[in-house]
Amino acid sequence: MTVLMSADELEAELRSVGAARYHNRHPFHQLLHGGALNRRQVQAWALNRYCYQAAIPIKDATLIARTDDPDLRRLWRQRLIDHDGTAPGEGGIVRWLALTEGLGLDRDMVTSRTRALPATRFAVQAYVDFVRDRPLLEAVASSLTEMFSPTIISERVAGMLANYNFITKETLSYFNARLDQAPRDADFALDYVKRHARTPDQQQAVIAALGFKCDVLWAQLDALHHAYVMPGMIPPGAFGYRDTWS
């Protein structure tokens, strides 16, 4: 039988999900940050991750569209501004494209998403669908992986700058803004979840939502690892598949 936890016990449970399942533990990230990948593999990571970046504002707009609480909408819309900017040429998506361009990838190829791995696209879409279809509380809770992102972002930036001569501070500038944005967003979402998860079932549901989101992130790295590290099975049509496609 599940029992009602205090808000602080719930937070501790959520943190233990992150400690066990967040994507900082994935071997692909360890290779990426440790300098063990070649330029082609880093390109594949950036190109695939563009799909995630592009989907984030869609899932945030979906969440905003689902709530009749003006306070929640007002707070959450900052996320749209962070990713889309307030004018063309601003925002996180453009900064991600600076990274892919810095890696020598064609912008149209990246934004078309046609050369991304099928599993990346499916995982990202599962996140958007989750936020559209599940109760609002779970939709908010699914963003809580951001509680853990500042640590991995710091490790990634330091590791990639130290280990790859084709990476510069400028190409990684996307992550600078995230170091302020992610804690702000995560603090709000965590406070919201702690206040609104008032029954044992709701508490279990928000823990499961965070687990689901860890799976979304993990599945993307599994796909990258399978295609570009071991056993190196690139799906037909994806980036790097035989010469005729690349």
Ligand SMILES: O=C(O)c1cc(C(=O)O)c2c(n1)C(=O)C(=O)c1cc(C(=O)O)[nH]c1-2
């Ligand atoms: O670099 C990372 O490891 C990482 C992780 C996450 C995350 O934990 O979901 C996000 C981001 N970055 C990120 O840049 C970002 O904009 C973002 C938005 C969200 C979300 O769920 O709303 N997660 C993340």
